[in-house]
Amino acid sequence: MTTYAALLRGINVGGARKLPMADLRSLLTGLGHTGVRTYLQSGQAVFTSTRGEEASLAAELSRAIEERFGFPVDVLVRAHAYLKAVAENCPFPAAELAARQLHVTYYSGPVAPDRYADIDQTAHLPEEFRLGDRCLYLYAPDGLGRSKLAEALGRTRPTKGLIATSRNWNTVVKLVELTAQDE
Template structure:
């Protein structure tokens, strides 16, 4: 059995696209997954499965289809296994242990994003905010938090992320999902 985290994008924000966690757990169980748990209300679920189902992308597509059928609206879903989540945590280019969790965020991406996609961003003009690319991940250091981050706003522009599913998590959630997926 492999343990995965499902990361749902854009649910339970501002009273829109409500996905109660109990119902999300039921949807995952109906798909045959086991050891289902959710973390927070922002679309984080952990589950185990022995299905290959097309790997992470196949599991994500199956869950997205089941969510749309159950809730009546589409939701972008990424599924990642423990090894990937651990690698993202360990590869953090910023000193996570020295920062407050609200200052550090990871945007998980559906595919690798090359530096050319972000070449137009004048990074020095946003200092002390910074970002770095990783393996299907973008790390953002925002000393005043994401809500006040000008660089975060620029990085979230649809044209920069065109063709990608992207969903962000603060460092506390990054750490917790890696811990919850340990077998």
């Protein structure tokens, strides 16, 4: 049995694409998963499963959401070991920073460094970003809302079929904790 986190992209934002967390829990349970819990209203669920792998579980949940709620939702599913590795491999001193200063964008697959080659990182200092394993770490000392680097990263050309969803450091750490029963 493996514990996973499902990361849903773009739900319950600004009153659009509403997906109540109770309904998400019910949907995951109906798909045969156990230990289902949700975190916040912005689209995080934790569950255990004995079947599938990350990509197939994400596709299954995405299809089920569209069938039940009538709108498509991009979903990433990540196992505890991956979430823990992302937190442990943060290239920034996370313990010394306020959680609002650090963000992780999770990707559905590897991201080639040339995707961001046109961004002059020195022009955005003290803001910085680093690529990790299917993720991008963003240090924005004044917060995401004021980040010019986040703006520049968001303007990069999308890679066809690549799903991306971002979380603040508090959520990154909480998902590691919530999926920790694998240890």
